[in-house]
Amino acid sequence: MTGLATALPKQAWLWIFRKTLMMMGISVVVSVVATILLMASFSRGVDMAGLAVAIVMPIILGGPMIFTFSIGTERMRHANMQLALLATLDGLTGVLNRRAFAATVEKLCSTPHRRGVLLVIDADHFKSVNDRFGHDQGDEALRNIAQALSAGVSKSSLVGRLGGEEFGIYLPDMDLAGAENVADEVRRSIAAIHFLPEGISCPLSVSIGGASHEKPVAFRAIYREADQRLYSAKQRGRDCVALPQAA
Template sequence: MASTDWLTACLNRGAFTGAVSRYLDRRAPTDNGGALLIVDADDFKSVNDRFGHDAGDEALRLIAGAIRQAVRGTDLVGRLGGEEFGIFLAESDVVAADHVAERIRRSVSAIAFAPGDERCALSVSIGGATYATRAQFGELYRLADQHLYEAKNTGRDRVAMMQAA
């Protein structure tokens, strides 16, 4: 079974959630915590509706590339489905995770995306949750997703972070 998403070259959902869960299960007591970010392309349906699915696919590839360039080689990046990506930052506190999330947000906003010679602004909303002690993937995902919706409901093109236990 393939572990890579064919479109974005990121881990697919199953491979991403499995890798993060295994990391959390075996982490050492000296681990400095980490963060889970959920990145969602804003108003993505309108890109597909206006420019077609090929343009939407290209937008997803560009967003995935911006995400991969913004993270460390040891971080995990996965496509969770549709226009949603997950990023796991090991050994990362809330300040560092927020910095990475803002770097991703700015990088995506700077993409010069012009399908059919018509400029189309891309943006993402990002929700994140950090942990300092024991954590389970499901709980981190729930908290990060909750903050993703906070970012979307307060205007999109935003980051909303939470420090979990």
């Protein structure tokens, strides 16, 4: 998602119709009651013609106005929701941006009696992709990597772009053994991407470092530990995973 969608979703239209009908119903009730009270005060009472006018006029005059107003307010609400969402996403890859990822992981890591694993993923030799094929193809490679990362984790996990060709995955409530399986599966899925800039095969690979916690910890602390292990993975030849030893 890289831009605002102007079309309202189906649920929004259902809400607009329900709101319009509800407001029209209230308007009709108020009109009928007011008509009955006025005609009872200034004449012998309400007649069928007066009652019909009291019912029909709010529908004819108020219905379109209420409907138009409801569409406007719902479009504004929908646009505000999209803007709030866009503020958390990386414009290129569609995953969380660094600020949103760090803030959410910080919140999860600070929760008592909760464990998790942070993986830091870095594309190997990525500068050569940009130098050889150009930044537009480099961007395409990053999108492919982000898609593979998102597809390789559960819905409860978080995926974010930390900057450049570096990504992060946070696996809540997961132990190191499970995290190692996820990391290795992600590594293999990226290595299996058929990336063909200008029709030329360009293999992609990533190095992954990780850190775990079983008590409250700051994001910068767990990130620093995972980043150090990422450096170890790079030193070991890249295209590998470096996690702490499970107890």
